Amino acid sequence: MEEDxxxxxxxxxxxxxxxxxxxxxxxxxxxxxxxxxxxxxxVLHEEDHTLGNSLRYMIMKNPEVEFCGYTTTHPSESKINLxxxxxxxxxxxxxxxxxxxxxxxxxxxxxxxxxxxxxxYKDQKASRNEAxx
Amino acid sequence: xxxxxxxxEMRTRVVLGEFGVRNVHTTDFPGNYSGxxxxxxxxxxxxxxxxxxxxxxxxxxxxxxxxxxAAIANAFRRILLAEVPTMAVEKVLVxxxxxxxxxxxxxxxxxxxxxxxxxxxFEYRNQGDEEGTEIDTLQFRLQVRCxxxxxxxxxxxxxxxxxxxxxVYTRHMTWVPLGNQADLFPEGTVRPVHDDILIAQLRPGQExxxxxxxxxxxxxxxxxxxxxxxxxxxxxxxxxxKLKKVVRLARVRDHYIFxxxxxxxxxxxxxxxxxxKVLMGKCRQFLDELDAVQxx
Numbered sequence: 001m002e003e004d005x006x007x008x009x010x011x012x013x014x015x016x017x018x019x020x021x022x023x024x025x026x027x028x029x030x031x032x033x034x035x036x037x038x039x040x041x042x043v044l045h046e047e048d049h050t051l052g053n054s055l056r057y058m059i060m061k062n063p064e065v066e067f068c069g070y071t072t073t074h075p076s077e078s079k080i081n082l083x084x085x086x087x088x089x090x091x092x093x094x095x096x097x098x099x100x101x102x103x104x105x106x107x108x109x110x111x112x113x114x115x116x117x118x119x120x121y122k123d124q125k126a127s128r129n130e131a132x133x
Numbered sequence: 134x135x136x137x138x139x140x141x142e143m144r145t146r147v148v149l150g151e152f153g154v155r156n157v158h159t160t161d162f163p164g165n166y167s168g169x170x171x172x173x174x175x176x177x178x179x180x181x182x183x184x185x186x187x188x189x190x191x192x193x194x195x196x197x198x199x200x201x202x203a204a205i206a207n208a209f210r211r212i213l214l215a216e217v218p219t220m221a222v223e224k225v226l227v228x229x230x231x232x233x234x235x236x237x238x239x240x241x242x243x244x245x246x247x248x249x250x251x252x253x254x255f256e257y258r259n260q261g262d263e264e265g266t267e268i269d270t271l272q273f274r275l276q277v278r279c280x281x282x283x284x285x286x287x288x289x290x291x292x293x294x295x296x297x298x299x300x301v302y303t304r305h306m307t308w309v310p311l312g313n314q315a316d317l318f319p320e321g322t323v324r325p326v327h328d329d330i331l332i333a334q335l336r337p338g339q340e341x342x343x344x345x346x347x348x349x350x351x352x353x354x355x356x357x358x359x360x361x362x363x364x365x366x367x368x369x370x371x372x373x374x375k376l377k378k379v380v381r382l383a384r385v386r387d388h389y390i391f392x393x394x395x396x397x398x399x400x401x402x403x404x405x406x407x408x409x410k411v412l413m414g415k416c417r418q419f420l421d422e423l424d425a426v427q428x429x
Contacts, residue, residue, distance in 0.1 A: 027426070054204045054207075056204065100423075102173055104420075106175075109182065110205075113182060114402075120186075122189075
């Protein structure tokens with residue numbers, strides 16, 4: 001019988017392109033045996049600091065999250081380990097989902113504001129050009 | 134009073150000391166400071182966030198983003214540099230290369246040439262697909278032969294006079310439309326961005342004859358983004374003994390200056406919009422994965 005401390009890998013990834021024999025799992029979850037759902041490590045494939053750091057920031061802003069950190073396992077492997085520990089009320093998966101959704105909302109807002117600014121700048125330039133004629 | 138000011142400074146400013154930079158990392162997470170509510174609030178973010186365009190022309194853009202954290206601003210910078218899709222030469226089929234430039238060096242140079250084609254109109258090529266279809270590939274032909282100029286003066290030593298076609302430029306690349314591409318893209322719109330990039334040099338008798346496949350991919354794209362401008366802040370004041378004690382240099386933590394320069398394929402404001410959409414796409418991909426997993 002294994003020790004309680006031994007990690008029990010819970011492979012929950014989506015398998016695509018089975019015909020080519022190639023497994024493109026983008027996301028795995030690893031949970032130590034014995035803990036409940038509030039401490040989980042997510043393995044995100046094909047990702048790096050770009051998503052890792054911004055996601056970590058959004059998840060840390062959640063008051064229910066006690067700990068959130070990410071590492072790149074090795075520079076030649078393109079994957080990150082993101083660990084989330086919550087204070088107990090919220091399952092870690094939900095805080096991960098919430099972090100992703102909030103990051104998407106931030107991006108949407110940045111996009112809207114940016115496009116509005118660009119449009120305003122172009123209009124201003126156009127009207128300034130007209131004024132000189 | 135002083136303590137409150139010190140806390141404010143720690144939260145909002147990056148301080149440039151004489152020998153080092155302090156307060157670099159973001160610390161305003163919930164629970165770190167008593168009396169502050171640091172939980173994420175979308176409305177508060179939207180109220181404080183601002184984008185100001187300083188300067189824009191067809192190849193470069195400079196704008197300020199205020200009210201956003203380093204992590205997210207850096208994510209945009211990283212995506213702009215490496216993950217905005219672009220069309221570039223990937224496969225080079227060499228029929229004849231008797232020039233002094235080796236095949237692989239020539240192929241490497243061709244891969245760096247920016248191609249004027251909107252990557253949003255193309256799909257990614259499927260893995261293992263060798264031929265390429267009209268929806269994911271652009272074909273270019275490069276066929277140049279160098280010959281001696283029979284009309285050159287006898288004692289001339291200028292290569293421009295002596296040889297014909299001795300310099301191979303990007304303007305020698307011709308587009309070979311696949312399928313219905315000729316109808317979709319009017320003549321002259323699909324080409325290298327610059328006509329005058331020197332690819333190779335030849336001498337009489339040497340010839341280059343090759344076919345290039347240009348596909349959509351992510352990778353190095355020459356867009357320089359600099360934020361914040363740490364190097365333009367003058368620190369001369371620290372050399373003056375008397376001023377040193379009186380002056381304190383600090384930077385506002387969440388004010389970022391972006392300076393984007395495009396290779397010419399897409400205008401810089403489109404590049405930034407695409408970069409933001411790439412980040413949204415990543416989030417959406419993981420949200421979909423999570424939903425799919427929770428279904429089982």
